[in-house]
Amino acid sequence: MVICCAAVNCSNRQGKGEKRAVSFHRFPLKDSKRLLQWLKAVQRDNWTPTKYSFLCSEHFTKDSFSKRLEDQHRLLKPTAVPSIFHLAEKKRGARGHGSTRRKESSKAPGAMRGRTGEVDGQGAAGSSSSLHPNPVAKLEPKKLKRAAGRDATTSRSDHETLSPAQAQPSSERTSEDTVATTEAGSQGEAETSAADAGDENSGPADSAADRSGISMDDFPPGSGACRFIGSLHSYSFSSKHTRERPPAPREQVDRKRLKRDVEPSCSGSSLGPDKGLAHSLPSSSLTATPQKPSQSSSASPADVTPQPAAEAVQSEHVDASPMSINEVILSASGACRLIDSLHSYCFSSRQSKSQVCCLREQVEKKNGELKSLRQRVSRSDSQVRKLREKLDELQRASSPYLNGLLPPICEPPTMNPVVEPLSWMLGTWLSDPPGAGTFPTLQPFQYLEEVHISHVGQPMLNFSFNAFHPDTRKPMHRECGFIRLQPDTNKVAFVSAQNTGIVEVEEGEVNGQELSIASHSIARISFAKEPHVEQITRKFRLNSEGKLEQTVSMATTTQPMTQHLHITYRKVTP
């Protein structure tokens, strides 16, 4: 296992040069804000750090470090952000970075392509569950515990100086790790390299599963889409599970390797998550591919060979090929993300559907209510009609005389010849212009008045005078009565009852189209308002314009005879 610096144009790796001079620091994968700062500083395109990605101490300023009290060991401060990079040199890019190292490792059939600055080996498998939490992991607690065990071993203390070898459990190291570690030297790497940035992603797999926020329990099994997505999940998980299966027989392993060699695209890191998923559907493609066996422990990392004796580790060697594992994990994690989004979509569409159903039910309910209300209104209408008919019937029954008295045809009654001299007064009259009120004790005022003078064939006229306020139209003074003529004379009697509590009789003469009368007797209610009127005179005349004029004067207990009213009416009905 070799720890390399992930920085562009930096070839530092563990064991190279002065051991104590350079330390290596993990990317703060758990601190997204700080991780972004690191990534921004590193400036590597299309590259995602894993828990086995490191930056060497040369990219940090001196004040980024503190020293551990006990042994004065260098620790990276928890807020440190790298700032020293040699980007001016031709950037080799994510794939080109560390090409020298990669040239070595690319000799191996399963060597990782384009992934640098990381601890090569199966550790990447751990990174998949931590970098891209797999929701299905929630369904497989046992496996997660196992993974967590590995991670726990890996994580150690955040700011403890760890050797890369310590950072990965020995039982799970790949053959390449073994060789690389040998190459790097077995002496105390713990003293020379520091993974003190902390294993940000090495938390328990359970917490990774929690972070996904999704489990199969969230999706009822009824949906076909969910079943499909669930099967995708299962498939994705099974690819991971495959890596943890017991070792396959060597022949089988070789066959698998052959098949993968025939299908290079299955492990092509250029595939996107979806493509990766699509290409990984054949069972062999997601199955880890074994390294080419070799008996030589001194073989180059590119020619990684598992120790023959370490049969227990065989499957790890087989499954943890840096190439296949990383690609498989990338594909699987990408697939998981895709599946998660499908799940979310499926879930939200189901929610929308249920909301629509709920709204539909409400609308149907309201429609039902509306229908019953309409029926009630219709019933009420028919009830009202029936009640009206009944009322009419009752009225007819209770007023037999009225019906009998009213002539069936509304013909105007023939005027009694006695009242003929007053016929010019007949009709409905409206004030035009408004009447004018005056009196020494009063402020001048105006009023409107409607006058009805009619006959019913009797030798008298019926009259009503109804005054209104000119602005508010509120009723004011009202009086009604009769005008009689002494037969064969021009003597007229004017009998009136007023709303002010006065009843009076005025008498006078009609001459042509002018009637002049004066009070004969005035009576009032006991509580009539003072000052009491003592005398009243009136004059009616039809003027040359055909308008009716009335002038009223009065004397009260306090005022002598003075004009109180003058008004002109225009005729509105015959």
Ligand code: HEM
């Ligand atoms: C022949 C009929 C009427 C008689 C005998 C009569 C009599 C009187 C008397 C005695 C007063 C009290 C005066 C004072 O306080 O010194 C009065 C006041 C007044 N009258 Fe007449 N009036 C007559 C018709 C009318 C009519 C048609 C109007 C029209 C609206 C009118 C409007 C008023 C008003 C506004 C006052 C002052 C406020 C009040 O005392 O109610 N009167 N009237």
